[in-house]
Amino acid sequence: MSRKVSIQTLADQLGLSKYAVSRALSGKTGVSESTRARVLELARALGYRQNTPGSSGAPTAADQSEPPFALICMNQLNRGEPHYWQRVLSGMISGCNERGWHHAIVSPSLGTGDEHTPPERAIAPHLDWERCAGVIVMGAFPHAVLQRLAQTGRPIVLADHQEPLLNCDTISHDNLEAGITVVRYLLSLQSRRIGLITDDGRAASFAQRKIGMELALNHFHTGQGHTATFREWNVPYEQGEWVNQLAKEIMQMPEDERPDAWIGVNDDIALQWMNKLQEIGISTPQDCRVIGIDNVHSAATSSPPLTTVNLCKEELGQRAIEALQRRIERPGTPKETVMLATSLIPRESA
Incomplete structure (x- = not known):
């Protein structure tokens, strides 16, 4: 009997995440057209057959009608700040909309008993984590929170914050x-x-x-x-x-x-x-x-x-979403730190 070709098989051979392969096979947004073409070509070559509703196979992201979402972690203190963080957030939302993604905003803070709770439930128990494409962290959070986010297994991008002990991409202003x-x-x-x-x-x-x-x-x-x-x-x-x-x-x-x-x-x-x-x-x-x-x-x-x-605040948010999509499509590549250049605006005060 021939070996069954799974989404994991395709992902491993292409160096992609299971999420990216699933989205490509289902014709949904969230992956580039070049990535979709690579996935479909290999699937045809290996004779991959996608599960259909009612089959005995386990459901995958491709079987779900709802689009994926980016989980945006935003410090509670910054939610009402209009001059900086709200503008960064608007860039993230715009980037999600361009890709057909939804977004969910949370302000995670862990309690003393959370180490015994699955990370998804400790961070956002009300969300459907099967549809979570990845996590964007806006600004500074305690290292314990970042560690729990990493334990979810989702790709993480830090926006305007750096954490050397966390193996993830970072988008910051210079x-x-x-x-x-x-x-x-x-x-x-x-x-x-x-x-x-x-x-x-x-x-x-x-x-x-x-x-x-x-x-x-x-x-x-x-x-x-x-x-x-x-x-x-x-x-x-x-x-x-x-x-x-x-x-x-x-x-x-x-x-x-x-x-x-x-x-x-x-x-x-x-x-x-x-x-x-x-x-x-x-x-x-x-x-x-x-x-x-x-x-x-x-x-x-x-x-x-x-x-x-x-400082290009909206652009910072958009680039964070771009980095998340890249990480989904190329999960094994080295982590990146992107610095957005700044520019002086002389006015009358100096």
């Missing part, structure tokens, strides 16, 4: 480049005392931007043998009182020691600080320059308009 850019720009304007307002530990992107700033200060001189000084203020970003506390500290400093240029590690911090400076009688850009990173919509309409570094 935050190091953004940090270098803002400092080099301020140095070109002859700024000598640069202040950074950040929130250590809140996000890996903040830390990467600060490293870029330090690299720029260490490697690029302002000319005539002088280098700029750099001072960091670490503030509790999500607590509004930091603005008043920092303003009080700055007013107690001698004028010749105050920064003549301020960097907000993101636009929201930069905009809040620029408004506060104006309240206490320090104008921008006459008395000091202010620059941010993100290019949120309100940066262009502030008074004065905020100089910033543009």
Whole structure:
């Protein structure tokens, strides 16, 4: 008796996932036309026969009428944030729609007893995991959550977060480049005392931007043998009182020691600080320059308009979905880290 040809057989010979082979055989979306052609050609050559309803074979993804979905893991704190994460999410949803995929959004947080629960039930017990094409993780999550996601066996793509211990693809902005850019720009304007307002530990992107700033200060001189000084203020970003506390500290400093240029590690911090400076009688850009990173919509309409570094937020989301499709179709390829380039947008604040 000849050996039965299964979806797993086709997947193994083509170096594809069972999901990709199943979608190709059923004529559904979610795989490229070139991949579909490869699958169909091998299936014909090996004499593969697909199970039909009522047959004794186990049901596969190809037997299901519902399209697959991408599971999007989004931190609960970021769900209502319109300037950055909602725009990244809109790019992901657009990418899913282009492929005929659905999407499901969850905010996983594991309890103490979850280690004895199957990972699918611990993360999202209400979902039909048979239709889950893969997982997109937006931003930072505890390593324990990422490990449980990996245990589901679905391909994972990290968006704007890096986890070296997890073997998965990563799509990020080049935050190091953004940090270098803002400092080099301020140095070109002859700024000598640069202040950074950040929130250590809140996000890996903040830390990467600060490293870029330090690299720029260490490697690029302002000319005539002088280098700029750099001072960091670490503030509790999500607590509004930091603005008043920092303003009080700055007013107690001698004028010749105050920064003549301020960097907000993101636009929201930069905009809040620029408004506060104006309240206490320090104008921008006459008395000091202010620059941010993100290019949120309100940066262009502030008074004065905020100089910033543009991050392609919708594109980040779309590229994450592209990476997930690639991983589905080519599961054995080396993991990838894709960095999206940034660009300076000079405006009146600096």
